[in-house]
Amino acid sequence: MAFATVTSGHVILPTTVTYSSFRRQFNSSSHHTSVSIPSTTAIRRSRSCSLFLGTSLLLTDKIRRRRISRFSPSPISTCALSAAVDSKPTILITEKLGSAGLDFLRSHANVDCSYNLSTEEICAKISLCDALIVRSGTKVTREVFEASNGRLKVVGRAGVGIDNVDLQAATEHGCLVVNAPTANTIAAAEHGIALMISMARNVAQADASLKAGKWQRNKYVGVSLVRKTLAIMGFGKVGSEVARRAIGLGMNVIAHDPYAPADRARAIGVDLVSFEEAVSNADFISLHMPLTPTTSKIFNDQTFALAKKGIRLINVARGGVIDEEALVRALDAGIVSQAALDVFTEEPPPQDSKLVKHERVTVTPHLGASTMEAQEGVAIEIAEAVVGALQGELSATAVNAPMVPLEVLSELAPYMILAEKLGRLAVQLVAGGSGIKCVKIVYRSSRSPDDLDTRILRAMITKGIIEPISSVFVNLVNADFAAKQRGLRISEERIFYDSSLEIPLNSIEVELSNVESKFASAISDNGSIRVVGMVKDGDPHLTTVGTFGISVSLEGSIILCRQIDQPGMIGMVGSLLGESNVNVSFMSVGRTVVRNQAIMAIGVDEEPDKETLGKIGDINAIDEFVLFKL
Ligand SMILES: NC(=O)c1ccc[n+]([C@@H]2O[C@H](COP(=O)([O-])OP(=O)(O)OC[C@H]3O[C@@H](n4cnc5c(N)ncnc54)[C@H](O)[C@@H]3O)[C@@H](O)[C@H]2O)c1
Numbered sequence: 279m280a281f282a283t284v285t286s287g288h289v290i291l292p293t294t295v296t297y298s299s300f301r302r303q304f305n306s307s308s309h310h311t312s313v314s315i316p317s318t319t320a321i322r323r324s325r326s327c328s329l330f331l332g333t334s335l336l337l338t339d340k341i342r343r344r345r346i347s348r349f350s351p352s353p354i355s356t357c358a359l360s361a362a363v364d365s366k367p368t369i370l371i372t373e374k375l376g377s378a379g380l381d382f383l384r385s386h387a388n389v390d391c392s393y394n395l396s397t398e399e400i401c402a403k404i405s406l407c408d409a410l411i412v413r414s415g416t417k418v419t420r421e422v423f424e425a426s427n428g429r430l431k432v433v434g435r436a437g438v439g440i441d442n443v444d445l446q447a448a449t450e451h452g453c454l455v456v457n458a459p460t461a462n463t464i465a466a467a468e469h470g471i472a473l474m475i476s477m478a479r480n481v482a483q484a485d486a487s488l489k490a491g492k493w494q495r496n497k498y499v500g501v502s503l504v505r506k507t508l509a510i511m512g513f514g515k516v517g518s519e520v521a522r523r524a525i526g527l528g529m530n531v532i533a534h535d536p537y538a539p540a541d542r543a544r545a546i547g548v549d550l551v552s553f554e555e556a557v558s559n560a561d562f563i564s565l566h567m568p569l570t571p572t573t574s575k576i577f578n579d580q581t582f583a584l585a586k587k588g589i590r591l592i593n594v595a596r597g598g599v600i601d602e603e604a605l606v607r608a609l610d611a612g613i614v615s616q617a618a619l620d621v622f623t624e625e626p627p628p629q630d631s632k633l634v635k636h637e638r639v640t641v642t643p644h645l646g647a648s649t650m651e652a653q654e655g656v657a658i659e660i661a662e663a664v665v666g667a668l669q670g671e672l673s674a675t676a677v678n679a680p681m682v683p684l685e686v687l688s689e690l691a692p693y694m695i696l697a698e699k700l701g702r703l704a705v706q707l708v709a710g711g712s713g714i715k716c717v718k719i720v721y722r723s724s725r726s727p728d729d730l731d732t733r734i735l736r737a738m739i740t741k742g743i744i745e746p747i748s749s750v751f752v753n754l755v756n757a758d759f760a761a762k763q764r765g766l767r768i769s770e771e772r773i774f775y776d777s778s779l780e781i782p783l784n785s786i787e788v789e790l791s792n793v794e795s796k797f798a799s800a801i802s803d804n805g806s807i808r809v810v811g812m813v814k815d816g817d818p819h820l821t822t823v824g825t826f827g828i829s830v831s832l833e834g835s836i837i838l839c840r841q842i843d844q845p846g847m848i849g850m851v852g853s854l855l856g857e858s859n860v861n862v863s864f865m866s867v868g869r870t871v872v873r874n875q876a877i878m879a880i881g882v883d884e885e886p887d888k889e890t891l892g893k894i895g896d897i898n899a900i901d902e903f904v905l906f907k908l
């Protein structure tokens with residue numbers, strides 16, 4: 279199908295063309311020698327064309343001027359673009375959405391509400407749709423993006439979790455994904471409380487028993503909540519609302535969240551404690567952390583072994599944070615006396631699931647967000663986000679990166695990777711304290727501030743800090759919003775560094791202040807966690823941790839050890855890793871004074887097991903060590 283005709287060096291757009299299809303045609307038409315891109319102004323005239331211009335807002339004036347002059351105006355198709363403005367976009371909605379949101383969508387678009395479609399049925403429709411709106415029950419797979427033939431511009435997730443959307447495929451297909459992260463918070467918190475109370479009083483079991491004709495008053499004696507300790511795991515939006523309500527019920531509430539500000543918790547009347555303290559002191563445990571590589575199966579046999587006998591567990595977060603087989607074992611062993619679950623590793627769970635069928639388990643089919651109010655709120659939130667995105671507005675709830683202009687990307691790409699990795703490293707060094715509040719970024723560069731756009735770098739550092747600890751997805755569009763939402767204050771400082779103007783940056787430094795570190799050597803003289811990195815040969819390198827100089831490629835898994843600077847250390851650690859078949863990819867040692875203290879960085883291809891890490895920790899000359907993943 280022809281999307282554009284190349285005439286006299288200019289692209290003439292047919293009336294139905296969208297910018298994404300135009301872009302694809304442009305990209306795939308590199309064999310034409312004389313194609314010119316329409317001017318930014320001309321593209322802005324078209325609503326449907328302007329979505330991908332979001333990142334132009336991220337450009338400095340200078341870069342923007344350069345871009346505009348390079349992409350010179352062409353006599354294209356103003357009328358063609360106007361025609362595109364007039365045609366309403368089409369939105370496919372595959373799960374039930376609140377009526378106010380639907381009305382709003384209908385006033386801006388042709389809306390096709392088709393529920394319970396299979397992936398094949400969605401694929402059959404999607405090439406005629408500009409946007410798709412789903413909840414957690416629709417899988418938006420790579421095939422959907424492929425079948426859209428470039429027409430699908432926005433996927434709206436009417437809720438928080440986007441585990442059902444293939445983000446990588448969306449990004450590769452230039453499709454923006456937006457979600458509605460706030461409107462169902464209260465509903466999820468209320469469902470957590472509902473599950474806790476009905477579990478404690480056997481409401482579901484007693485109801486089933488009475489309906490089966492029995493009258494079992496002695497069997498269903500419950501437990502009281504007042505003065506019991508509730509541990510909230512994950513003190514974000516939902517967790518803190520559960521805390522407020524549980525305090526109102528007379529419970530003693532503690533929470534574990536290594537990244538939440540302690541003062542925010544204290545203001546609600548909650549103490550933030552360590553993971554072990556939370557699990558071992560709790561009578562009730564309620565889970566509210568996102569599903570991330572760190573939290574996956576965080577409730578496992580070892581965790582249950584820490585708990586008091588007879589604890590009660592509530593999960594309205596994500597099924598994957600619990601090892602479900604371990605939970606069945608803990609229930610059978612009486613460690614967990616009851617569980618109340620809204621979410622499951624696989625949804626719907628298998629028909630013969632031992633967990634679902636367990637007598638002491640109360641289950642609901644992922645109903646956390648299912649109140650009339652939340653669904654109305656979510657529908658409005660997602661409808662506005664989708665319509666805004668179709669009109670080319672920047673969305674504060676965008677969850678994947680929009681297209682980055684090539685000239686900015688090509689210059690800053692390695693520094694963007696460095697920035698994200700420094701953020702990821704810094705946050706993994708945090709042990710707790712009063713939460714992450716202040717981030718200081720220092721750029722050493724020979725460029726003047728208006729010749730180097732650090733907003734992209736700041737966004738990538740923010741992404742690196744927030745994503746490993748949250749369910750929020752951060753990109754160039756929503757980074758500042760996400761930081762503000764979490765109470766992160768980010769300050770930037772530019773230090774002149776005398777070098778060639780061809781090199782945009784000499785180094786990037788990230789400091790997190792007022793936090794404790796699980797690796798004390800990462801603390802610099804001013805008390806902050808400090809990591810500094812450079813781009814060497816196009817790759818990100820760590821050059822300083824705390825006050826120690828080092829040179830390590832920032833990739834894969836890395837073990838950092840602080841040790842007494844003495845011969846044989848590299849061999850000792852290397853042999854331990856070798857014995858457990860862990861391949862070392864690199865090693866580097868940095869020190870302050872010879873034969874005093876040194877930091878050793880060891881890159882490993884496989885993650886060492888706990889036993890091997892324990893043996894490394896047991897080496898006398900090693901004062902401390904930490905393993906982190908980038
Ligand atoms: N059942 C439902 O219908 C329903 C509804 C809404 C939200 N949810 C789920 O609930 C969860 C929380 O949602 P939210 O909106 O409060 O998210 P949020 O991002 O506001 O809060 C998550 C909190 O977890 C913390 N955290 C991250 N890693 C942690 C760890 N290892 N240990 C302890 N805490 C950790 C983060 O610091 C953050 O404060 C998400 O998984 C979300 O998908 C489910």
Ligand SMILES: O=C(O)[C@H](O)COP(=O)(O)O
Binds near residue numbers: 462
């Ligand atoms: O992530 C969410 O927002 C919740 O899990 C709710 O999912 P739902 O929209 O399918 O109810």
